[in-house]
Amino acid sequence: MSITLNDQQQAAIEAMLDFVKQGREDIFCLIGPAGTGKSFTIQHLVKRLPKHIKVCFTAPTNKAVRVLKTLSEHQGLGVKCVTIHSLLGLKIETRGGREILTSSGKSSMENFNLVVIDEISMINEELLRYLHSAIDLDGVQLIMMGDEAQLPPIGEQKSLTFAFKNSHYLTKVMRQRSENPILGLCSDIRQAIENGAMTLPPLQSLTNEAGNIGIHIMPGQHFTRWMPSAFSNEKFDHDFDKYRVVAWRNKTVDFYNRKIQKLRYANLTHPFAVGEPIVFSNPLHTISTDIHFRLQSKLEKGWDTLLVGTESEGKIQHIQQLESYLFSPTPKHLSNGFHFSPIT
Numbered sequence: 001m002s003i004t005l006n007d008q009q010q011a012a013i014e015a016m017l018d019f020v021k022q023g024r025e026d027i028f029c030l031i032g033p034a035g036t037g038k039s040f041t042i043q044h045l046v047k048r049l050p051k052h053i054k055v056c057f058t059a060p061t062n063k064a065v066r067v068l069k070t071l072s073e074h075q076g077l078g079v080k081c082v083t084i085h086s087l088l089g090l091k092i093e094t095r096g097g098r099e100i101l102t103s104s105g106k107s108s109m110e111n112f113n114l115v116v117i118d119e120i121s122m123i124n125e126e127l128l129r130y131l132h133s134a135i136d137l138d139g140v141q142l143i144m145m146g147d148e149a150q151l152p153p154i155g156e157q158k159s160l161t162f163a164f165k166n167s168h169y170l171t172k173v174m175r176q177r178s179e180n181p182i183l184g185l186c187s188d189i190r191q192a193i194e195n196g197a198m199t200l201p202p203l204q205s206l207t208n209e210a211g212n213i214g215i216h217i218m219p220g221q222h223f224t225r226w227m228p229s230a231f232s233n234e235k236f237d238h239d240f241d242k243y244r245v246v247a248w249r250n251k252t253v254d255f256y257n258r259k260i261q262k263l264r265y266a267n268l269t270h271p272f273a274v275g276e277p278i279v280f281s282n283p284l285h286t287i288s289t290d291i292h293f294r295l296q297s298k299l300e301k302g303w304d305t306l307l308v309g310t311e312s313e314g315k316i317q318h319i320q321q322l323e324s325y326l327f328s329p330t331p332k333h334l335s336n337g338f339h340f341s342p343i344t
Contacts, residue, residue, distance in 0.1 A: 016168075026141055027144065030042070031162065032169060032170030032171060034183060054114070058084050058116070087108055101130065110140070120144040128160055227245075227260065
């Protein structure tokens with residue numbers, strides 16, 4: 001069954017086609033909550049663009065880029081998908097204890113006529129300046145899409161990407177509650193916040209018709225008993241996104257991480273285990289193939305060296321205990337430590 005565009009999506013496509021055709025402005029924003037069809041609208045836009053328009057999909061994180069790549073491949077769009085940092089030739093350096101962006105001079109923006117950026121709520125002021133410089137230099141047009149209710153960049157009240165006047169809003173949530181009750185709950189919470197409500201709507205257990213997506217309300221002790229069956233089975237071994245625990249406090253997150261690690265690696269004598277997934281608080285970006293950094297552990301030996309790919313998530317392939325106590329905040333190519341493979 002084919003899905004047709006609604007009136008808002010159709011109007012957005014016509015506005016973006018005119019934006020590209022006229023070429024008078026550099027930036028167009030497509031804004032809307034989850035489920036309003038931003039990606040669906042963009043895929044229809046790309047199919048209607050003139051053949052000579054070279055398009056690139058990009059986003060701040062590797063995970064978001066993988067979603068765009070899946071969309072491009074599934075729809076046969078043939079669009080290149082890379083992170084913003086890779087597209088602009090940026091790398092992260094530490095100076096005076098602060099992380100800053102520096103340019104390697106290897107931007108590939110000039111290879112495209114139109115760059116579509118997803119998850120723009122994550123773009124901070126510094127990265128936005130680099131984007132402005134790139135479009136001024138290379139004459140590229142940007143279509144930026146995102147959700148104003150998503151978390152802003154660290155240290156900023158709101159991403160400046162939502163301040164552009166040339167914006168189009170999608171407000172109609174097209175995914176039905178019966179298909180994904182979680183999305184329905186998120187919409188209720190969002191509406192309550194926007195209306196200034198002091199309490200959230202009442203919660204109730206609800207699943208979709210297939211019974212594989214939904215909300216289950218349960219006492220804490222029931223949740224604790226459920227965890228072993230979820231995180232110790234083959235489904236989780238093959239897909240770390242199969243189950244996730246989300247908590248309000250870091251202390252609670254640490255508690256569940258330790259509990260899940262103990263469930264999966266009962267005889268663990270080291271802080272990490274081969275095959276264990278690792279999630280980093282900041283995305284890792286590098287111009288070369290690999291990036292190395294040091295992680296302080298509780299081992300008597302001192303410092304462990306982590307060999308990490310360009311992903312913000314990875315799986316430990318090999319562990320080697322180090323005798324070195326040296327530490328450098330600057331990434332260096334080392335042969336020892338933990339070897340990671342990216343999670344795809």
